[in-house]
Amino acid sequence: EGWAGDDHDESTAAVTAQLRAIDAINPADAAFPDAVAGGVLAVGVNPGSCNPIGGQSVALRTVGRTVDEMVLRSPAGMKSALGENPKKCYGDKGQYPMTRMGTAAVIRQALTQAVADLARLRAGGDPLEPVDLGRRALMAVLAGEMPWRQHVHRADDIATAIRLSDEFGYRLVIDHGTEAHLLADVIAERGIPVLLGPLLSGRVKVEMRHAEFGNAAVLAAAGVELSLVTDHPVVPIGQARVQAALAVREGLPAAVALRALTLHPARALGVDDRIGSIEVGKDADLVLWEGDPLQVSGRAVAAFARGRQVLG
Numbered sequence: 001e002g003w004a005g006d007d008h009d010e011s012t013a014a015v016t017a018q019l020r021a022i023d024a025i026n027p028a029d030a031a032f033p034d035a036v037a038g039g040v041l042a043v044g045v046n047p048g049s050c051n052p053i054g055g056q057s058v059a060l061r062t063v064g065r066t067v068d069e070m071v072l073r074s075p076a077g078m079k080s081a082l083g084e085n086p087k088k089c090y091g092d093k094g095q096y097p098m099t100r101m102g103t104a105a106v107i108r109q110a111l112t113q114a115v116a117d118l119a120r121l122r123a124g125g126d127p128l129e130p131v132d133l134g135r136r137a138l139m140a141v142l143a144g145e146m147p148w149r150q151h152v153h154r155a156d157d158i159a160t161a162i163r164l165s166d167e168f169g170y171r172l173v174i175d176h177g178t179e180a181h182l183l184a185d186v187i188a189e190r191g192i193p194v195l196l197g198p199l200l201s202g203r204v205k206v207e208m209r210h211a212e213f214g215n216a217a218v219l220a221a222a223g224v225e226l227s228l229v230t231d232h233p234v235v236p237i238g239q240a241r242v243q244a245a246l247a248v249r250e251g252l253p254a255a256v257a258l259r260a261l262t263l264h265p266a267r268a269l270g271v272d273d274r275i276g277s278i279e280v281g282k283d284a285d286l287v288l289w290e291g292d293p294l295q296v297s298g299r300a301v302a303a304f305a306r307g308r309q310v311l312g
Contacts, residue, residue, distance in 0.1 A: 009048035010053040010055070011089050014097060014106045018134035019055030022074050025067045035062040038238030039287040039300040042072060044269045046175070049081035049151040050089040052097065056137060057149055059269040063310045072271045076139045080107060082157040082271045084207055104160055105251050111168045114138035147171040147270070153207035155179040162190065173268050176231070177249055178208050181215040184222035193268045194219055197229040199243045216260070217251035226256065226302065227265040245294045254294055274293035288312070
């Protein structure tokens with residue numbers, strides 16, 4: 001199962017910045033107890049990758065009766081997609097955009113409008129009457145209130161993502177980043193975080209032909225702030241640590257692998273003031289392991305969310 005079932009893509013318009021992932025998440029999904037059993041107490045959930053601009057992500061705990069009580073931050077980013085997914089989604093319907101050029105142009109057009117909207121707002125006017133929620137959300141991106149979560153695999157598409165972020169000045173986070181290792185020095189120099197994965201799914205798309213567990217070590221060695229993600233349900237969320245273990249086998253330092261599952265993703269989601277490390281003043285989210293969590297034989301035996309025991 002997935003966090004949102006079949007509600008992950010509103011594939012009726014190329015720009016749907018007004019959508020919020022929080023409105024499509026079912027807290028009764030079996031993935032949530034699976035996450036806790038696998039030692040995962042917080043996740044980031046994005047809209048799907050059909051649209052060039054897909055909507056607003058949410059950071060939430062994996063324990064709770066309603067999504068509202070699970071939320072750590074909403075919105076936690078604006079989802080965007082480059083590459084084959086939007087091309088296929090709209091190309092199969094004979095609609096724009098059908099090419100990489102078209103996808104980038106859709107994004108650029110929407111953000112150019114947001115630049116003009118923000119300028120008028122800062123000058124004392126309100127350009128959005130009646131209210132347009134999507135344009136307001138894009139203004140929030142440009143104002144630095146949330147990062148741009150870029151679904152991207154190929155190195156040339158990563159270069160496009162960087163080009164667009166340079167044009168509009170938003171905070172870029174790379175999701176997937178299958179070929180990010182080919183531009184590791186460029187990404188590190190610009191301080192762009194990479195949420196790498198899924199790594200267990202195989203090369204299921206042409207864009208993933210260079211997927212390797214060793215890519216994580218290349219990124220880390222270059223100084224990229226690396227997170228490891230499963231893209232649940234592509235790889236079940238409970239297997240997050242297995243991906244990390246296999247990346248360690250291929251050269252990723254174990255300490256970096258642990259940060260790639262804890263502090264680094266918390267930073268990318270903007271919730272590292274509450275979770276991601278054991279520090280005074282944070283939320284006391286802890287997992288106790290029997291054995292090494294980076295070994296297949298390791299097992300989560302107890303977990304605590306905000307100091308309350310939720311496993312064991």
